[in-house]
Amino acid sequence: MFLFSTHTSNEQCLYAALELSKNSWLLAIQLPGRDNPSLHPIKGGDADGLMAKLDAARERLAKLSGQEPKVMLCYEAGYDGFWLARFVEQRGVDCLVMDPASLQVDRRARRVKTDRIDVEKLLHTLIAWCRGERHVCSMVVKPSAEEEDLRRSHRERDRLVRERTAHINRIKGLLFGQGIRGINVKSRYKSLTPADLVTGDGRPLPERLAREITREIHRLALVQDQLKEIEHERDTAPTSCQATERKRHQLLRLKGIGVTSAPILAREVYYRKFDNRRQVASYLGLAPSPYDSGDSRRSQGIS
Numbered sequence: 102m103f104l105f106s107t108h109t110s111n112e113q114c115l116y117a118a119l120e121l122s123k124n125s126w127l128l129a130i131q132l133p134g135r136d137n138p139s140l141h142p143i144k145g146g147d148a149d150g151l152m153a154k155l156d157a158a159r160e161r162l163a164k165l166s167g168q169e170p171k172v173m174l175c176y177e178a179g180y181d182g183f184w185l186a187r188f189v190e191q192r193g194v195d196c197l198v199m200d201p202a203s204l205q206v207d208r209r210a211r212r213v214k215t216d217r218i219d220v221e222k223l224l225h226t227l228i229a230w231c232r233g234e235r236h237v238c239s240m241v242v243k244p245s246a247e248e249e250d251l252r253r254s255h256r257e258r259d260r261l262v263r264e265r266t267a268h269i270n271r272i273k274g275l276l277f278g279q280g281i282r283g284i285n286v287k288s289r290y291k292s293l294t295p296a297d298l299v300t301g302d303g304r305p306l307p308e309r310l311a312r313e314i315t316r317e318i319h320r321l322a323l324v325q326d327q328l329k330e331i332e333h334e335r336d337t338a339p340t341s342c343q344a345t346e347r348k349r350h351q352l353l354r355l356k357g358i359g360v361t362s363a364p365i366l367a368r369e370v371y372y373r374k375f376d377n378r379r380q381v382a383s384y385l386g387l388a389p390s391p392y393d394s395g396d397s398r399r400s401q402g403i404s
Contacts, residue, residue, distance in 0.1 A: 113170040115158060116231070117194075118223035119151070120216045121181050126151065127216045129224070130158050132165075140217060148188045155194060175227040177201045178241045186243050196243075197227065203239035242373050247342045251368045254335035255361075261328050268321040275314055279306060290321050335364055345372050 120127040124145045131138035143150045155172055162170050174189055175197040186196040204226060206212075229237045244252075269286045272293075276284060280301015286293065295311035295318075306314070340346060349367035352358050358366070375381045382388050390401040 113162065113166055113168055114231075115162060115170050115172045116224060116228055117155065117172060117174040118220045118227060119174060119176040120220040120223065121145075121176055121179060121185075122216075123180060127220055128154055129217070129220050130154065132158065132162065138221075148185060152189065152192055152194075155189070171195065173197070173227065173231065175199055175223055177204075177223065183243050183249065187246065197230075198241040198243055199223065199226065200239040200241050205237070244372060245342075247340060248345060248368070248372050251340055251342055251345060251364075254331055254338070255364050255368065258328065258331045258335065261324050261331065265321065265324045265328065268317055268324065272314055272317050272321070275310060275317075279310070286321075290318050290325075293318060332360075336360060342372075348372075 118129065122145060126143040126145055126147070128141045128143055128151060129138040130141060141154050143154070155174070159170055159172055172194045173196075174194050176185065176199070178198045178200060183198065186198055189196050204222070226238050230240070265287075269290075272286045272290075273284075276282070276298070279298075281298055284293070295306050295314045298306050298311075300306060305311075345367050348371045349363050352363040352366055352371075353360070370381075370384065373384070375384070379388075387403050389403065392399050392401050
């Protein structure tokens, strides 16, 4: 949706809001002098179609006012990530990405929810935020393509660690059900041979169960090999984000921060710019969450 605005610098601005879904996008445009916005459905992922609508509205307002307007576009962070913001910014459109969890919603049980209502809500929030009302929502800091790619290694490692734990627990559970205990699967999986194991009542493992455990061991070995590869990539792969990597090496010099925590902090937190320690605590969720309503006053702990 577009609204006409004149800033203190006499710069004209078109405010745009975009509602995204996997199959379709909804862009609403409102030019000066019109009461109701016009809605423009766009096929999901059609960035060129989006730019065609934005450029047409910008050219129309420029003809009416004789001045090239500034275009402000916003959408909610989600499935589409940040590629769209980079795309439109390369074509002269300022783009803000909103944190969906920070937007205020109607708390009624049966509230009306449509794409049109959602896109209008985004627009009003954007206008208020641009006026200086920073409490209405939180904007996501858009990482560069290189900064975003740096996160892949430790995020994939986290998923593989959970997968490794699932395989280990599965093997332990299958053995435990047969009365076999005390085997450290994580350290002995390479030498673990189901055919050599004996159940608690003195029988060899059933054939199907032995084959199932063998397959679990093979999957565990594959995950372990991938973990080693990813950890090497995380620590040694070259990157153009030298500033972020300098922060990682500085964190490694601190006691209590190791090779696993340092890249997460450097690439997920300290790629941002913080003005003071309070902002760091607030971003990490270490700020207190008071509950003060009427006669009830208590602290809910850290957020």
